[in-house]
Amino acid sequence: MIHGQLTTLRAIEREDLDALWRWYNDAEAMYYWAEPHKTMSREDLDGRYGAGLSASTGRAHWLLITTRDEAGRGETIGRIGYVDLDRRNRHTEIALMIGERDYWGRGYGSDALIAYLGYLFHELNLHKVWLRVEAFNERALRAYEKCGFGRDGVFREHTFLGGRYYDSIIMSILEDDFRERYPFVAPGTR
Numbered sequence: 001m002i003h004g005q006l007t008t009l010r011a012i013e014r015e016d017l018d019a020l021w022r023w024y025n026d027a028e029a030m031y032y033w034a035e036p037h038k039t040m041s042r043e044d045l046d047g048r049y050g051a052g053l054s055a056s057t058g059r060a061h062w063l064l065i066t067t068r069d070e071a072g073r074g075e076t077i078g079r080i081g082y083v084d085l086d087r088r089n090r091h092t093e094i095a096l097m098i099g100e101r102d103y104w105g106r107g108y109g110s111d112a113l114i115a116y117l118g119y120l121f122h123e124l125n126l127h128k129v130w131l132r133v134e135a136f137n138e139r140a141l142r143a144y145e146k147c148g149f150g151r152d153g154v155f156r157e158h159t160f161l162g163g164r165y166y167d168s169i170i171m172s173i174l175e176d177d178f179r180e181r182y183p184f185v186a187p188g189t190r
C-alpha cells in the first residue's frame with residue numbers, strides 16, 4: 001500500500017469493480033477523459049480486470065485510490081495507474097481519475113498523484129512521468145501543475161468531443177524535479 005496524507009493507494013479487489021463500473025459510466029467524470037458516452041458493461045469490466053485484477057500486465061497497472069486508511073479500508077474514490085511503461089527509457093504515461101465527484105477539488109487527486117510519483121520515482125526507478133490532459137480540463141491542469149508537472153507541448157486539435165476538436169496538453173515531471181520538490185516523499189513516509 002502507498003499512503004499519501006489524504007489518500008491510500010492499494011490493489012484493486014473484486015469488490016471494487018462496482019465502483020469502477022459506476023465511474024466508467026458516469027458521463028460527467030468521463031467527459032474529462034473525452035469519452036462521455038462510453039458504455040461499459042460489468043462483463044466487459046470483469047473481463048478487463050479479470051485475470052489478476054490489478055496485477056501488472058507489463059506496460060499497464062492500475063491502483064485504487066481510497067481515503068487514507070492504514071489498513072486500506074478507506075472510502076473508494078478513484079483510480080490511478082501507469083498505462084505505457086517504457087523500462088528502457090525509464091518513463092511512463094500515467095492517468096488518474098477521482099470518480100466520486102464529491103471529492104473533486106478537495107486535494108485528493110493531487111495527494112494521490114504525489115504519493116504515486118513517490119512510488120514511480122523511488123521504487124520503480126523511473127526518470128520521467130508524463131500524462132495527457134485535455135486543454136479544457138482546468139482543474140486537472142491546475143492539479144498537475146501544483147504537483148510539479150510542466151507543459152511539454154500541445155497535440156493540436158487532438159480530441160474530438162461534442163462536435164468539435166480540442167487541443168491536448170502533454171505534461172511531464174522528471175525525477176530530479178520531483179526529488180527537489182518532495183525530498184522526503186517515499187511510500188509510507190509522508
Ligand SMILES: CC(C)(COP(=O)(O)OP(=O)(O)OC[C@H]1O[C@@H](n2cnc3c(N)ncnc32)[C@H](O)[C@@H]1OP(=O)(O)O)[C@@H](O)C(=O)NCCC(=O)NCCS
Nearest residue numbers: 032097098104105106107108109110133138139140142143
Ligand atoms: C483531475 C483530478 C484527478 C484532480 O483531482 P482533484 O482532487 O479534483 O484536484 P485537487 O483538489 O488536488 O486540485 C485541483 C486544483 O484546481 C482548482 N480547481 C478546482 N476546480 C477548478 C476549475 N473548475 N477550474 C480551475 N481550477 C479549479 C482547485 O482549487 C485546486 O487548486 P488549488 O489547490 O490551488 O486551490 C480530478 O478532479 C478528477 O479525476 N476529475 C475527473 C476526471 C479527470 O479529469 N481526470 C483527469 C484526466 S487527465
